[in-house]
Amino acid sequence: MPDEPLDPVIHAASRLRVVATLAALAPRDSLAFPRLQKLLDMTAGNLSTHVRRLEEAGYVVVHKTHEGRTPATYLELSPRGRRAFEQYQDQLAALLKGAGS
Amino acid sequence: MSTDQPDVPRDVPPRIQPQVPPYAPDAEPPLDPAEGARLIREQRERTGTQMRPDGRILYGVWGVAWLLGFGALWTTTGAAGDYPTAWAFVVYGVMIVVAMVVTIVHSVRRASGVRGPSARTGAMYGWAWFLGFLVMNLVVAGVSGSGVDADVVALVANGAVCLVVGLMYLMSALLWGDGRLYVLGVWILLVGGAASLVGMPTTYLVMALAGGGGFLAMAVVTQLGAGRRRRAVAGRQDGSTVA
Numbered sequence: 086m087p088d089e090p091l092d093p094v095i096h097a098a099s100r101l102r103v104v105a106t107l108a109a110l111a112p113r114d115s116l117a118f119p120r121l122q123k124l125l126d127m128t129a130g131n132l133s134t135h136v137r138r139l140e141e142a143g144y145v146v147v148h149k150t151h152e153g154r155t156p157a158t159y160l161e162l163s164p165r166g167r168r169a170f171e172q173y174q175d176q177l178a179a180l181l182k183g184a185g186s
Numbered sequence: 187m188s189t190d191q192p193d194v195p196r197d198v199p200p201r202i203q204p205q206v207p208p209y210a211p212d213a214e215p216p217l218d219p220a221e222g223a224r225l226i227r228e229q230r231e232r233t234g235t236q237m238r239p240d241g242r243i244l245y246g247v248w249g250v251a252w253l254l255g256f257g258a259l260w261t262t263t264g265a266a267g268d269y270p271t272a273w274a275f276v277v278y279g280v281m282i283v284v285a286m287v288v289t290i291v292h293s294v295r296r297a298s299g300v301r302g303p304s305a306r307t308g309a310m311y312g313w314a315w316f317l318g319f320l321v322m323n324l325v326v327a328g329v330s331g332s333g334v335d336a337d338v339v340a341l342v343a344n345g346a347v348c349l350v351v352g353l354m355y356l357m358s359a360l361l362w363g364d365g366r367l368y369v370l371g372v373w374i375l376l377v378g379g380a381a382s383l384v385g386m387p388t389t390y391l392v393m394a395l396a397g398g399g400g401f402l403a404m405a406v407v408t409q410l411g412a413g414r415r416r417r418a419v420a421g422r423q424d425g426s427t428v429a
Contacts, residue, residue: 105225108230
């Protein structure tokens with residue numbers, strides 16, 4: 086496994102932070118877009134771009150809904166995204182262990 | 187993208203020539219593993235501190251409310267066993283309402299924007315507190331209306347408050363897997379037993395010092411734990427930048 090390349094979808098600072106934030110929620114919980122934006126200090130446009138990439142990879146599920154009359158977007162880390170993030174963390178740990186010894 | 191850049195004028199000094207990254211336009215500079223691990227830790231810590239209620243605020247506000255509220259009730263009871271004065275009950279009532287408002291506003295704010303199983307659990311949890319206190323107040327109102335001594339009402343009320351709060355904390359401890367909260371729940375239950383047995387007016391002193399003091403001790407323990415966690419994260423970050 087250490088020889089496998091790191092998942093390029095996750096292995097980029099912004100997307101890694103998006104995934105790490107969503108992974109901190111309980112499974113099947115989703116987070117409102119503005120709240121996620123605030124937790125990440127990202128612009129809406131920037132976050133949308135990264136979310137689209139994560140959605141294409143099947144790592145993030147985007148729920149579009151309405152709260153009263155205002156549209157709301159909720160983001161959820163899919164089971165597949167959660168597995169990919171766990172594997173990514175294992176790989177990082179292995180790499181860091183190798184570098185340390 | 188190729189390395190030759192026809193758009194870049196030849197007379198521009200090389201260091202201010204636009205850098206063409208060797209990766210896709212939406213991507214960012216590659217991470218090194220230590221930096222990746224640091225980002226994950228930082229973001230997890232940040233999400234935790236911004237989305238979980240701050241125990242220091244919640245325990246602190248209830249500690250102060252019990253200390254001052256029950257303290258006011260105790261100080262206005264004389265040696266002759268007088269019943270607390272009306273203004274003492276006003277102080278107590280204001281303290282409890284303020285603590286309730288702070289708790290609800292803070293918890294709802296921290297959990298805002300979350301949908302799904304956790305939000306459902308949180309709502310059920312909030313309703314459990316509400317129902318517990320609602321029924322407790324009905325019990326006290328019933329006892330009070332039956333024409334018994336004011337002393338009896340006070341002892342029942344204090345015992346019942348501790349029973350509801352103590353058992354709710356035990357349940358919360360099981361729900362969130364928090365051992366310290368379990369200890370606090372056990373403590374509040376013991377306070378309830380003691381507050382009932384010591385009788386009037388010492389029951390109010392027990393509630394103020396042991397009850398309020400228990401919440402305040404928990405606030406201090408939470409603060410110490412937060413400091414330790416912060417230092418641990420900082421220590422690991424130093425380690426990773428050295429590595």
